[in-house]
Amino acid sequence: NAGVMQNPRHLVRRRGQEARLRCSPMKGHSHVYWYRQLPEEGLKFMVYLQKENIIDESGMPKERFSAEFPKEGPSILRIQQVVRGDSAAYFCASSPQRGSTEAFFGQGTRLTVV
Amino acid sequence: GDSVTQMEGPVTLSEEACLTINCTYTATGYPSLFWYVQYPGEGLQLLLKATKADDKGSNKGFEATYRKETTSFHLEKGSVQVSDSAVYFCALAVYNQGGKLIFGQGTELSVKP
Numbered sequence: 001n002a003g004v005m006q007n008p009r010h011l012v013r014r015r016g017q018e019a020r021l022r023c024s025p026m027k028g029h030s031h032v033y034w035y036r037q038l039p040e041e042g043l044k045f046m047v048y049l050q051k052e053n054i055i056d057e058s059g060m061p062k063e064r065f066s067a068e069f070p071k072e073g074p075s076i077l078r079i080q081q082v083v084r085g086d087s088a089a090y091f092c093a094s095s096p097q098r099g100s101t102e103a104f105f106g107q108g109t110r111l112t113v114v
Numbered sequence: 115g116d117s118v119t120q121m122e123g124p125v126t127l128s129e130e131a132c133l134t135i136n137c138t139y140t141a142t143g144y145p146s147l148f149w150y151v152q153y154p155g156e157g158l159q160l161l162l163k164a165t166k167a168d169d170k171g172s173n174k175g176f177e178a179t180y181r182k183e184t185t186s187f188h189l190e191k192g193s194v195q196v197s198d199s200a201v202y203f204c205a206l207a208v209y210n211q212g213g214k215l216i217f218g219q220g221t222e223l224s225v226k227p
Contacts, residue, residue: 004157033214042203042217043158056212091157095213103207105150105213107157 004029004094005074006106013113019079019086021109025094032075033103034067037089049075082113116141120204120218127194127225135189135221137178137204145206147180147187148215152201161189161202175176198226 005024013019025032030051035043048056049069060067064082068073079086089110093103123135139145146165150158162171165183175190187204204218 006157031213032176035215035217045214045216048212048214056214059214093158093215102160102163103213104160105158114148 002074004092004104004106006090006092008109009107011109011111013082013111015083015113016081018081019111021077021079021090021092021111022074023077023092023094023106024074025092026096027105029094029096029104031095031097032069033093033095034075034077035091035093037091037108039088043091046077079111082111084113087111087113116143116145116206116216118204118206118216118218120202120221123201123220123222127219129196129225129227130193132224133189133191133194133198133223134213135202135204135223137150137187137189138220139185139187139204139206139207141185143208145208145213147178148205148207148219149176149178149189150203150205152203152220154200158203159178163217175196194223196225196227199223 032047032049037043045059047060047067064080066078089108091108092106095103117140120129148163149161152158162173164171164180170179178187178189186191201220201222205215
């Protein structure tokens, strides 16, 4: 049973470009969480999704950021018109059900904006 | 709002020394508590967890006890190894908020031979 798969592992974008980060949850998991880790900081919750639904997006910046988790395929975190401050590690976690006591993390995507 | 505070690092210890990393929390509900470990360049791995007051989580020689009276979940290990060098994160999840995790800022541990 493969773990949570994130790709790419490393992504370099120029200011103003778009970044697309993908997360495939563990098999059988239908709940996905995205977190952002800024340099020298802890992880901050961004968004919680179930298949085809955004459940909690209270941690998402109001502009340029969006997330989806379609019926088929991976969850996507999309950042439009990236700025240097978006440089961070973005982690995805999945769990099998709401209220599960354990979330499994991917290895993260490290975004660098130049 | 809910929050987690853990001791600042970096913490540098010699091999076989005792480790304590302090973690306290604030939560409006009844949280579950976690310690995650992050090795360089890697994602987070669950180290241990406790889901209710007085529960003790343990794994790989690490232990933490859920103390409701002091709102704490300190991480301890009696004898650290060089391979324990990593960043340790304390976290809580409140399930009426969908199970999202709220993390402390992380404590870097460096163990010297």
